[in-house]
Structure formats: structure tokens, C-alpha cells
Amino acid sequence: MKKLLLAFTTLFISVCSFAQTSGDMNTELTKKDAWLKAGIEAGVPVGDISNFSSFDLGATVSGQFMDTKHFGIGIVSGYTQFFAKNGAQGFGDIPLGLMLRYYAKPAGFFAGIDLGYSFLTNAGPSGGFYMKPQAGYHNYSWNFYGFYNQVFTNQTGADDVQNLGVAAVYNIHFK
DSSP states (O other), X not given: OHHHHHHHHHHHHHHHHTXXXXXXXXXXXXXXXXXXXXXXXXXXXXXXXXXXXXXXEEEEEEEEEESSSSEEEEEEEEEEEEEEOTTOOOEEEEEEEEEEEEESSSSEEEEEEEEEEEEEESSSSOEEEEEEEEEEEEOSSEEEEEEEEEEEOOXXXXXXXXXXXXXXXXXXXXX
């Protein structure tokens, strides 16, 4: 499974890196090409972690800059609470990462990935590298998408944190 995720990540970054643009690249930060994003997400744990948690709810916040007409980059953070089941203890996930997005058109399909470090609260491992590939629909004000998230704990005896979910994110444009 890890090899499949690594292959997907490599493929996505390669496609985005070689995406063709039209016109000159604009690297100046302006109100038109930079905005904040705030959203909510819900999901279900998968893998071994599903033995300890039944569902998760979270909030995200990010800042995005459109480097070209089709490619966005930014920073992302948030908080996700994994709710306990079977007498286990619930725990939290606080990611801090880089977001990469590819928008084929001004409205419609988009694909992206978040990569960084995730801090775990009330859990055995303190955190680990995370990746969160996603795909969905976007327009000027909203992004709706499905995602897979995995935190690689790399700690002996500790399970990686994995979940599948959906999210709705509102784009806060500067005026």
C-alpha cells in the first residue's frame, strides 16, 4: 500500500511539474491570485486504526497562491478529531504541510495533494510524515472533494493513521 501511495504522489508531482501554461508566469502576490481557505471535513478511519476509531471530523485552514493559471501552491493546517470506539481513547491530528493543486479550468475538476508533518495528540506516536491526495470539484468560492489521508508514524508497534473522507472548503478572497 505504501508503494502504491508513493507511486501516486510521484506521478501527481510529475504531472503538475510538467503542466504547460499559457502566457507569462506571474510570481507577484496580488489580491487576484492569493486567498485564504477554510473548511470542514468528515471521514472514516481505514486500516488498523479503524479498530480504535469509528469516524473523524475536522477543520482546515490554508493560504493558497496561484503560481500560474492552473497550478496553486500554499500552506495548510487544521485539526481532525478521531472519535474512539471499543473503549479506546480518541485522539487528534494536527497537520502542517505544503499544498499543491492542479486546476484544469476556472471551474470544474481539480486534483491536489498535501504533504508535511502531522502532530498526533493523545496517541502513542507523537506524529509523522503525512500525505493527503485529493480530487474534486471547484469554482470561484468553493472546493468539494474526496481525500485519502495517511500519517506514517514509523514507530514500532504503532499503526499508521489512515482515513478516507469528504470535505467542503470556502475560498476567502481579498477585496
